[in-house]
Amino acid sequence: MLKTSHRYQDTKDQAWSPNTWKTRFSLNYKGLPYKTQWVEYPHIAGLCKDIGAPPIGTYPNGSPEYTLPVIYDPNTKTAVSESALIARYLDKTYPDAPTLIPAATDALHAAFQEAIEMTFIVPLLPIMLPASNHQLNPVSEEYFRRTREARFGKLEEWSPLGPVRDAHWKAIEAGLHKVTKWLSMDGNEKLFFMGETISYADITLASFLIWIRKVLGPDSQEWKNVKRWDGGRWGKFMEAFEKYETVV
């Protein structure tokens, strides 16, 4: 029922989460060896505590907020939480590998995170969270649904098919169109934020675009739409990330 009324695809992809994609893309782009530990939602806090990864903040009720991605680096015996801090840790610890955040752009990258959140990520959430829930194994599905619905109501009502969902996609399209404008403000149309070279800003964007392609499906009408927006730039953009999509 859920599947047909919301047109979610039947296949599941273990590597669906945009936030963990930020770190997977970061590691793959830098060419650093690693292995993924798959974890169900109710076990995230325990895993973080086990490896010594700190919470990224506090929930309104005062309890610590543990979330993915986290990494544990056996070379330095260090655990790091939060994708943007992980990127900075990797640049600092492995300076000979390709740079994610050039030092002179560190604060601008931080401002970018704020801007992309408001412009693209927040508009995507009403589509993204319910469809992500459908990707999960039962133990995670129950946890994800309970925690999200406690704050924002029944997942199936966030973006019902029809005019509401259409309006959500219009907002997503407008957001990406604004990003396209950022990428040619000086009159030079760039594929990547810093020009020819991928940086963490692009990785952030790619981590949400890959969600649309993987979770809604590469043959879905939604992904086909995204690919043709803004003169086809987002399709080309994601082609450049194909060599960094390895899941290990």
Add this chain to the structure above:
Amino acid sequence: MLKTSHRYQDTKDQAWSPNTWKTRFSLNYKGLPYKTQWVEYPHIAGLCKDIGAPPIGTYPNGSPEYTLPVIYDPNTKTAVSESALIARYLDKTYPDAPTLIPAATDALHAAFQEAIEMTFIVPLLPIMLPASNHQLNPVSEEYFRRTREARFGKLEEWSPLGPVRDAHWKAIEAGLHKVTKWLSMDGNEKLFFMGETISYADITLASFLIWIRKVLGPDSQEWKNVKRWDGGRWGKFMEAFEKYETVV
């Protein structure tokens, strides 16, 4: 009455507008010679048309939106509208003068504009617009009041003294605190966005901070508060701009 109930200072400063400060700081930082043409609000559109400066957009009613700053460059016989586009024009046309927006950061600078608007400028508006109105000559005051009040209601009610205005200042403080975090995300506390060197991101921020200092007054409690926030960084930050404050 207005003055005492809203504690606006009695002196007026012709160079109060943050948006035109962006261009004044840009020109001063690049060391380019220019002269300012002072113009009252009702005459902005006419001046823009005279020099061939395009509108920056369209009002909801469909009429063109002419606004300051605009520049006319007699060397190239070119008029440019909108402070960020002016900065890019100046970098392109005068590449030997200090750079405002390094090419590799152009798109990140565009994202910064979005971020700083949401984080700091929008929270400042309920304080800024009514106090700015008080800076104006009668012909501009009437125009400014009429156009702003048509959209957002009586200026004096935007931020009445007491808990409402206190909450506005709390939001401004929180916004600047967030900016402070951006400036040390990699663990290196920086005075400027790109480190040691001023860029257009800093100029944007300075153009609104100078408004607080000039229009509310260098001895106002508000400016004293701003100067002590975040370990005194904003006072130091504005000291670095003193040599670019020349008004010609």
